[in-house]
Amino acid sequence: MTTAPPTPPPPAAAAREVELKLQLDPRDLPRVAALPVLRSLCDEPPRTRRLRTVYHDTPDLRLASAGVALRVRQSGEGHIQALKTMAGESTDDSAGVAVRREWEWPLPGDRPDLSLLEGSGAGGMIPDEARARLRPLFVTDFMRTVLVVRPDSGTVIEVAIDDGAITAGDRTERISEVELELKAGRVVRLFELALALQRFVPMRIGTENKAEVGYRLVTGRKPRPVLPEPTALSPVATMAEAFRHVVRQGIRHTLANEPCALADGDPEGLHQIRVALRRLRIALKLFHPVTQSAETAELRAEIGWLSDRLAPARGWDALSALLDGADAGLVGAVAAARQGPLEDAVAALGSARASRLVLALGTWLEDGGWHARAAAETRALLDRPMKDSAGPWLTALHAKARRAGKTVGPSSAKDAEKLRRRLRRLGYAADFFRGLYPPAAARPFLDALHPVLATLDALHDADTGQHLLASLADGEPALRKPASAAARHLDRLADTHRKALPDVWRAWRDTPVFWG
Numbered sequence: 001m002t003t004a005p006p007t008p009p010p011p012a013a014a015a016r017e018v019e020l021k022l023q024l025d026p027r028d029l030p031r032v033a034a035l036p037v038l039r040s041l042c043d044e045p046p047r048t049r050r051l052r053t054v055y056h057d058t059p060d061l062r063l064a065s066a067g068v069a070l071r072v073r074q075s076g077e078g079h080i081q082a083l084k085t086m087a088g089e090s091t092d093d094s095a096g097v098a099v100r101r102e103w104e105w106p107l108p109g110d111r112p113d114l115s116l117l118e119g120s121g122a123g124g125m126i127p128d129e130a131r132a133r134l135r136p137l138f139v140t141d142f143m144r145t146v147l148v149v150r151p152d153s154g155t156v157i158e159v160a161i162d163d164g165a166i167t168a169g170d171r172t173e174r175i176s177e178v179e180l181e182l183k184a185g186r187v188v189r190l191f192e193l194a195l196a197l198q199r200f201v202p203m204r205i206g207t208e209n210k211a212e213v214g215y216r217l218v219t220g221r222k223p224r225p226v227l228p229e230p231t232a233l234s235p236v237a238t239m240a241e242a243f244r245h246v247v248r249q250g251i252r253h254t255l256a257n258e259p260c261a262l263a264d265g266d267p268e269g270l271h272q273i274r275v276a277l278r279r280l281r282i283a284l285k286l287f288h289p290v291t292q293s294a295e296t297a298e299l300r301a302e303i304g305w306l307s308d309r310l311a312p313a314r315g316w317d318a319l320s321a322l323l324d325g326a327d328a329g330l331v332g333a334v335a336a337a338r339q340g341p342l343e344d345a346v347a348a349l350g351s352a353r354a355s356r357l358v359l360a361l362g363t364w365l366e367d368g369g370w371h372a373r374a375a376a377e378t379r380a381l382l383d384r385p386m387k388d389s390a391g392p393w394l395t396a397l398h399a400k401a402r403r404a405g406k407t408v409g410p411s412s413a414k415d416a417e418k419l420r421r422r423l424r425r426l427g428y429a430a431d432f433f434r435g436l437y438p439p440a441a442a443r444p445f446l447d448a449l450h451p452v453l454a455t456l457d458a459l460h461d462a463d464t465g466q467h468l469l470a471s472l473a474d475g476e477p478a479l480r481k482p483a484s485a486a487a488r489h490l491d492r493l494a495d496t497h498r499k500a501l502p503d504v505w506r507a508w509r510d511t512p513v514f515w516g
Helices: 188-198 210-219 239-264 267-286 294-322 328-349 352-367 376-382 386-404 413-436 439-475 477-509
Strands: 015-023 047-057 068-075 078-085 098-107 135-149 156-168 171-184
Touching (some): 047 210, 135 171, 156 188, 239 267, 239 328, 239 352, 239 376, 239 413, 267 413, 294 328, 294 352, 294 439, 328 352, 328 439, 328 477, 386 413, 413 439, 439 477
Antiparallel strands (some): 015 098, 047 068, 068 078, 078 098, 135 156
């Protein structure tokens, strides 16, 4: 009797995974599952199981370059093959929440079966020439405790508490995290639950998924600084849509730079976080006429608190970059002086207060009460095209900057700083709203603005450096001579920038605006 061949599994449909990842101290992890704030929302006991997952790629990491991860996970006696996108599918979905596509297929063993990809819409994600070269690359092995919580009748969130490790060759990194996956309901519920958990156990939003950490272990690369994303406003965006986009972008920019800043105090990572915080403060101030509330004021104050904690380290970093070729003793003294402010900056960034700030900002933004519960006239303005208000806002900022630059030339440091701040606000606002206008119109204005800001930034760094050098010389007589020589060097640099300022200023001043 002929036995019929086994029926192949049906093609897998792509699932949309929406999750918020929280990282915490391994010593706090056992406390999470028993928290009353979780158990009170569960109608079934938690489940715990071991998950061992092998990730596959080519030696030259073709899949990672394509932004996908291929894995085979063992749970109990069974195996599941999955193909997942590693980056968020849309940066507009939310801030801090990862939105990815995922395909899954049951497997009879622990080897990938790429024939399953066909007919699922995922076949093209693994190039034909890469398939024969796939090999195991790294392993995640952890215990997962799962609770299903229902904060309200329309919301289901799966809470996964993971404790284990990621291993690639002889490199290992601890897994100690809580993943909140939205099964049904609004994204804001993830932020609300995370904020509730953070009140009992210190946690911070994690931006790297397990696959990204594994690839980092494979390559040995440290987390890298991340520049702001290009703004992507549609010309027909409403004011409410524009506000959400700009604030989400600021949150993402902050979180994207935390790994490198927290790992080793990377100067550029810290600088990019300060840029992100400045952009957030300016956005909240710019939209203040339609988002004014005590809650907004508190968020702005907290953003200011964190930015202030990062500023001293940035000053020493800027001075260090200006001392190329300086006396070795002075360079060492600058590095030593940076250490205290750097530790303060990293401590602030990793603090519960900073985590609460990001979670509170995400909760407030995604809840949308600033729109839905606003007064009728405010809601009407928020529902109008952003372009109606962007032009007048940019015109007012442009006029203030031009007034501050009337006497551009050998002006005082105070005048130069005033101009720098006003141009910085205008530059961020112009960047926020550039998508509302034709790219060819916005580019000349922004291209002319960048040299002016770079010149003013250089003057600011030189002036700050002079003060820091003086503080070093006052505290250590042996440094007075090299500090004096370095100060003269900064004077020469500043003089060069002061002489260049009028020309770059006039070039920008005479460039037509793109919004009028």
